[in-house]
Amino acid sequence: MDLTLDIKNKLKHYWLPLLCGLIIIYFVFNIFCGNRNIYRLIALKQEIIKAKAEAQTFADQKKRLQQLVDHLSDQSLDTDLLDERARIVLNVAADDDFIILTDSL
Numbered sequence: 262m263d264l265t266l267d268i269k270n271k272l273k274h275y276w277l278p279l280l281c282g283l284i285i286i287y288f289v290f291n292i293f294c295g296n297r298n299i300y301r302l303i304a305l306k307q308e309i310i311k312a313k314a315e316a317q318t319f320a321d322q323k324k325r326l327q328q329l330v331d332h333l334s335d336q337s338l339d340t341d342l343l344d345e346r347a348r349i350v351l352n353v354a355a356d357d358d359f360i361i362l363t364d365s366l
Contacts, residue, residue: 272279292299331337354360 291297348354348358
């Protein structure tokens, strides 16, 4: 009887530190072993860095392709120059074209 009374008296004095200790143990355990632990956080940060690098690569590629498309727009494209380049590349000429051959071609 004296032992149970002694335990009850000690619990009255130490219940708050014991509860705080259990809460601290719970959080420390979840930091290292929980679903959202510190190791998962580090892995996610590395994935974010890789994704940002890949996004930057795609942004650069998009910018380069957009510049190529802009050069093909009607405002920046000289139709005579385009016609001339197409005829040179395709090696064709219209029936009414005069062809002057020079050494520079």
